[in-house]
Amino acid sequence: MSAEFTVPDSENVALMLKKLSLLWKNRAAVNNTHPEYSELAFNESKKDFSESLLPFRLHDAWQEAPEDVKSRCLSYAWGIYNLKTIYIECDIVTPACEDIIKCPPVNSPNRAELQDVMSEALLDEALHTRMSVMACNYIYDRRKLEPLNYTDFNLIRWRKQMLESCSADWQRRLTRFAVACASETLITDYLRVMAEDKSIQRICHEVTRIHAEDEWSHSSVFSYVAYDIVRDLGYSERKYLRNTMLKTADLFADNELGAWKSVFNLAGMPYAREIIAETESCNEIGIYLESAEAVISRIGL
């Protein structure tokens, strides 16, 4: 922890948590009405995903592939993207929210405020999961595609291994918090391109934009909660928290080539094996690391 940094006292944390809660009541998507997805106009000629996000976009075999195969791959890219989002919400963020709700940090005087903001975030994430499920199925239905079933995301597998290697309950709890706290910052980077790309299918842009706005509003919830957790940690625990958050950035940037292997199979992609073998396993790592480092220094690690 840097010498000049002081963690805000609990009174200031309480004040900010109350402000965030007020913001949530006015702004969160879960408190607003939404159009029925099934009624949104579908434009067959529009792409369902931003090609600039594909890790193999510059590979010759991708560039020379037939347009209909590329279009199918872009629809499945939307599928992978949302499935990974669903896993992040359900397996990473939700368990950490539940930890705080069930048992807020023992020395914090902000018990009620912490439970308040965390239960609000939990509602947000439940809606985001639902939005991803519906928007994925909408595309599979309109494009008449067999839905992608994939459960083996590297980010999720790594988290599970980390938890299995923990020897005490407090360590598992800290791990769950670290991965969630980093993810809550990184998901904004993850959503940014799609949220800003108006050239793609309207539903894909809208769903990502609404999600990104929610994440933008509630991303500081986790860093304020972190203050009340970090305050009581010793040197080695802080170091562990920092390292776990940095490692989360690595895994966030993972291209999940296993999922792409399944997709190429479903989409009938020529030279699939070569594309997979010649694509780096990580993408955009610099952006994610920068964001993780920013949140680490913000919470005083």
Ligand SMILES: [Fe+2]
């Ligand atoms: Fe979310």
Ligand SMILES: [Fe+2]
């Ligand atoms: Fe979130």
